[in-house]
Amino acid sequence: MLFFCKTIIFLGIINVWFVRRKSRTNWRGGDSLTLKDEFKFYALPNWTFYLVGATKILSALLIFLSIWIDEIPHEFFSLILSSLMIFAILMHLKVGDKLVKSLPAFCMLLFAVITLNI
DSSP states (O other): OHHHHHHHHHHHHHIIIIISTTSOOTTSSTTOSSHHHHHHHTTOOHHHHHHHHHHHHHHHHHHHHTTTOTTSOHHHHHHHHHHHHHHHHHHHHHTTOOGGGGHHHHHHHHHHHHHHHO
16 A cells, blocks of 8 residues: 555656646646646745745655665655645635645645555
């Protein structure tokens, strides 16, 4: 179960931040066309896009690598990722998005919390 959750976290973050970063999806805040537009829609400073992206990617990578490297404190990075997912959900709520747009962030939060408790 832990292997599954860590793998899903890694693949999900890579999908959002590398594969679909410039793609329109049903999950974007408001009518944003890209991930960067979504941060603008939330009225966040430009630098937050890069900080959040780097933090999510690094956290997901280290969570994934902790499958093989026991010395990596995956709980710490799962906690960071959980916090960022809570903020993502709050951003959707702040701008009045339909609750369904928060579903990917909620699922990622769930997987991150599971890795905290196993």
